[in-house]
Structure formats: structure tokens, C-alpha cells
Amino acid sequence: MVDLVTQYENIQEEIDSAVLDVIRSSAYINGPEVRSFQEELESYLGVKHVIPCANGTDALQVAMMGLGLKPGDEVITATFTYVATAEVIALLQLTPVLVDVDPNTFLIDLEAVEAAITPKTKAIVPVHLFGQVANMDGLMKIAKKHNLKVVEDTAQAIGADYTFSDGTTQKAGTIGDVGCTSFFPSKNLGCMGDGGAIFTNDDELAAEMRMVVNHGQSKRYYHDRIGVNSRLDSLQAAILRVKLRKLDNYSNSRKAVAEYYDKAFASCEQLVTPVRAEGSTHVFHQYTMMVKNGKRDELQSALAEKGIPSMIYYPVALHMQEAYKDDRYPNGHFPVTERLVDEVISLPMHTEMDDEQLEYIASSVLEFINKD
Numbered sequence: 247m248v249d250l251v252t253q254y255e256n257i258q259e260e261i262d263s264a265v266l267d268v269i270r271s272s273a274y275i276n277g278p279e280v281r282s283f284q285e286e287l288e289s290y291l292g293v294k295h296v297i298p299c300a301n302g303t304d305a306l307q308v309a310m311m312g313l314g315l316k317p318g319d320e321v322i323t324a325t326f327t328y329v330a331t332a333e334v335i336a337l338l339q340l341t342p343v344l345v346d347v348d349p350n351t352f353l354i355d356l357e358a359v360e361a362a363i364t365p366k367t368k369a370i371v372p373v374h375l376f377g378q379v380a381n382m383d384g385l386m387k388i389a390k391k392h393n394l395k396v397v398e399d400t401a402q403a404i405g406a407d408y409t410f411s412d413g414t415t416q417k418a419g420t421i422g423d424v425g426c427t428s429f430f431p432s433k434n435l436g437c438m439g440d441g442g443a444i445f446t447n448d449d450e451l452a453a454e455m456r457m458v459v460n461h462g463q464s465k466r467y468y469h470d471r472i473g474v475n476s477r478l479d480s481l482q483a484a485i486l487r488v489k490l491r492k493l494d495n496y497s498n499s500r501k502a503v504a505e506y507y508d509k510a511f512a513s514c515e516q517l518v519t520p521v522r523a524e525g526s527t528h529v530f531h532q533y534t535m536m537v538k539n540g541k542r543d544e545l546q547s548a549l550a551e552k553g554i555p556s557m558i559y560y561p562v563a564l565h566m567q568e569a570y571k572d573d574r575y576p577n578g579h580f581p582v583t584e585r586l587v588d589e590v591i592s593l594p595m596h597t598e599m600d601d602e603q604l605e606y607i608a609s610s611v612l613e614f615i616n617k618d
């Protein structure tokens with residue numbers, strides 16, 4: 247699905263020297279590399295504050311703690327996402343309120359969001375799934391109207407641009423009150439271990455979240471609130487500085503792969519290639535298509551037999567998960583998501599794919615689809 251070895255080999259000298267510099271400096275925790283990465287990411291994103299942390303799940307947790315959400319507050323998110331989004335909501339004893347997604351873009355459905363709002367609703371967490379930004383134009387209007395906080399989960403869409411109806415453009419994760427991302431190795435901006443970050447333009451909220459990630463302290467050994475320990479390692483920051491400089495090129499490589507697949511499958515009625523969301527660029531964290539002939543699993547096996555990996559993101563929706571089952575959401579409650587879990591398949595997508603690989607994958611997919 248990804249080829250992190252080849253990616254490393256292509257930038258080995260830069261990575262090795264960055265890592266060795268940190269080791270030789272012994273500034274392993276909160277060293278100058280972390281500060282430099284923070285500043286470089288702020289300038290890349292055009293956001294006032296980046297707060298590095300230990301992983302994307304922590305980023306979401308810190309955001310919700312920083313916003314001062316209280317047990318029982320309702321937080322709306324999509325049921326078609328990675329578990330982390332709902333996990334931290336539940337962990338903080340907030341109430342996850344799940345909603346369905348758009349059948350074409352797989353992004354959170356705004357009508358469903360509006361319908362789910364109650365007097366207890368305090369926040370919305372749109373997930374910029376697979377590399378596209380949710381309808382932030384509409385979502386920010388809903389949030390404003392109902393006085394709700396917006397926490398963008400942009401773990402899959404770092405670098406994507408969103409253009410509002412008035413023509414202004416902002417980076418994914420810098421639009422809501424807070425943006426949260428992950429630097430897990432296979433993410434679009436991945437480190438060589440775990441890492442994450444939180445973005446905001448709000449000075450007060452930034453100060454609060456900086457306290458949260460650092461044991462709730464504003465001054466060493468003075469703890470003003472309950473916090474957590476969530477840091478980005480200096481080694482990871484040094485690696486991320488190298489890779490941030492390549493992020494736009496990496497996004498372009500992903501886009502070229504997507505365009506190849508799009509073209510290869512264009513005349514195939516059984517396959518629905520990724521539909522582009524209005525206002526958003528697509529950074530293709532995943533190339534996820536729908537298989538309409540009911541043979542998604544057979545396609546996956548046929549590809550596996552030819553040595554081609556593929557993944558189902560996600561095979562089980564949140565409301566069907568053992569840990570998140572809830573009487574509010576019986577089977578059939580979210581028809582779009584419940585169909586998607588049976589139809590979607592993600593093909594290999596990374597920054598180092600060559601034409602030979604693409605040709606082999608595309609022809610293998612077509613061979614299976616056209617065989618009957």
C-alpha cells in the first residue's frame with residue numbers, strides 16, 4: 247500500500263544527517279528541532295499556532311480538553327471514520343453523536359449534522375477523510391448559528407486546500423477552532439515513529455492547549471489544570487522538517503497516481519472512482535473507489551493472488567463496532583455508511599509508484615472486473 251523504504255532511500259542523506267545532528271546534540275526532548283518544525287509548519291499552513299504532540303489521537307484529545315468540553319456534552323462526528331475520532335470523545339466522557347456521510351465524497355453529511363444538533367451539542371468534528379476537506383463553508387455557518395466549536399480531524403488531509411464561496415483559500419485544519427493531525431509513518435506527512443500536531447489561530451486556546459500537552463503547567467512544577475504528557479520527539483521533528491519541504495511534491499505524486507487510476511477505470515461502470523469534493527483539493531491519502539457489482543471482496547482476493555495489496559477503509563462503521571454500539575443507532579440507521587463498508591476498496595497509493603506498477607495494478611483490476 248505504501249513504500250516507505252524507497253521513499254527513505256530517495257532522501258536518505260538528508261534524513262540521516264538530520265537524525266545524527268539530533269543524536270549528537272543530545273537535545274532529545276523539546277529541542278530546537280521541535281521549535282523549528284513548529285515554526286516551519288505554521289508558515290506552511292498559514293496558521294498562528296502549531297502545537298506538536300505525540301500522535302494524532304492525542305491531538306484530538308488535547309483539542310477537546312483545551313476547548314473545555316465537559317462530560318455529557320454532545321460532540322457530532324461521522325460514523326465512517328477511523329476509531330480515534332470517536333474514541334477520545336468517549337474517553338473524555340463526552341457523548342459521541344454519530345452521523346452519516348455523503349455517498350459520493352464519503353465526507354460528513356451537513357444535513358445530518360444539522361438534524362443531530364440538540365441543546366447539549368457543543369462541538370462538531372469533521373473528518374477530512376482520504377485526503378479531501380469536508381464542506382467547511384457550510385459547516386462553519388452551522389457552527390456559528392448554533393454556537394458550536396469545530397475540531398477538524400485532518401490526519402488524512404494535511405496540505406489540502408479549501409476554497410470558500412467567497413474565493414478565499416485556507417489549508418485543511420486551519421479553518422475550524424482547532425485542527426488535529428497525525429504524523430504516523432503512512433500518513434501524507436509521516437515521521438519514523440509516532441507524532442502529531444494541533445493547529446489554531448486562537449491565542450488563548452493555543453496557550454490552554456500548550457498547558458494541556460505539558461502536564462497542565464504554565465510554569466515548571468506549577469500545575470494550573472489537569473493535563474497529559476504528549477510531546478513530539480526531537481528526532482521525529484528533525485525528520486519531519488526534511489519531509490515537510492517535500493510535502494507538496496509528494497501530494498503531486500499522489501495526484502498523478504490518482505489520475506492514472508481514474509483514467510484507467512473511467513469507462514468501467516462497475517467501478518466508481520473518487521468523486522472530488524466541491525471547494526477542496528484532493529491530496530489522496532487513499533485512493534478509495536466503490537465496487538458496484540457486489541464483488542468487492544472477490545476483487546480484493548483476485549488482487550492479492552497477483553501480489554497486489556489493497557485495503558478496506560473501513561470494514562466496520564463506528565456504530566457497528568463492539569465498543570461503540572448504541573441503542574440510538576440500530577442496524578440500518580446509517581444507510582450510506584452501511585453500504586460503503588461493503589463497497590469501498592483502497593488501492594496502493596504512495597509517493598514512489600512507477601508506471602510499471604500502475605499498469606500492473608490497473609490491468610489486474612480491469613481483468614477481474616471484465617471477466618464476466
Ligand SMILES: *Cc1c(COP(=O)(O)O)cnc(C)c1O
Binds near residue numbers: 303327330402
Ligand atoms: C491516523 C488517524 C488518526 C490518529 O492518528 P494516530 O497518530 O495514529 O494517533 C485520527 N484520525 C484519523 C482520521 C486518522 O486517519
